[in-house]
Amino acid sequence: MTNSSAFRLDEAIAVLNRTPAALDALLRGLPDTWTHRNEGGTTWSAFDIVGHLIFADRTDWLPRLHRILENGETRPFDPFDRQGQVKASAGKSLNQLLDEFAVLRRKSVAELRSLHLHPSDLERRGKHPALGPVTVSELLSTWAAHDLNHLHQLSRVMAYQYRTFVGPFAAYLGVMHCEGHSAP
């Protein structure tokens, strides 16, 4: 089944609602080997990724939605700080971040629902500081896809910790050959 369809807010929310529990089930209580190691240099660990998701819920998605609803394309979004979680997560445990994300996301989704966006609202346009014009539906679908993007990254960062242990099996593990594909 690959037929596409129109963007549906309830389908995006179905993912947004599930991400905190999925990360909790995957990460809570795991040894630091899995949660605090990265892919080298300044790349992110699982801990960093959860912090980033929290930071984005706080400073990116809903603030940008409000910006569109209030200012349209006349006032661009504030730029997002991609390292913002470093300070925000400092001194916290992973379990604290998982708790924080669960509470925050519930609040975020409740606020999103409370806006009672009309289908025509989904077509309203704002202005991204780098990407130019974007619609509400592009912003909200990206919110859900961004969760999946970081689940994709997280599974890769974790798998990376076993890259030497798996020996010749690495040939069959696509995740070991993924380099992230992110724009710089």
Next chain:
Amino acid sequence: MTNSSAFRLDEAIAVLNRTPAALDALLRGLPDTWTHRNEGGTTWSAFDIVGHLIFADRTDWLPRLHRILENGETRPFDPFDRQGQVKASAGKSLNQLLDEFAVLRRKSVAELRSLHLHPSDLERRGKHPALGPVTVSELLSTWAAHDLNHLHQLSRVMAYQYRTFVGPFAAYLGVMHCEGHSAP
């Protein structure tokens, strides 16, 4: 923190134990848009991936471990059927598969623990039909990495469903540019 260390069975088990609940939290109750669509052609949906994880627990990991412990390199592993889940999952719902995976994985890990593998057992060698000699620790670390490999795939397959909806934001979503990297 990127320092590597030796393979530890308890760390692999920590991941194996968590995968079913993580998939359950992510997938149960999601609209079919997310769970039954694939990346086109004969690629896999989330439903197919959960079926594959079940099929691999049944026919691959523990049977291969036993083969090494009983036959060493003298008798290669049986080849794994990469489409084996198609028949095994037919007629089942995703919720049934999630339930089945949770029960099966609990059983698999209990069986693995009951073998009381000694550190020296981890160095024992078997023979993979295509890859040649592999050790117990390579097999078991691959079991855990294989869960992560398919979580990586699953998040990509789900994100793919939103590839047009996200518009220009695709530039910032590495997952939209991942092509899987699997060996053919």
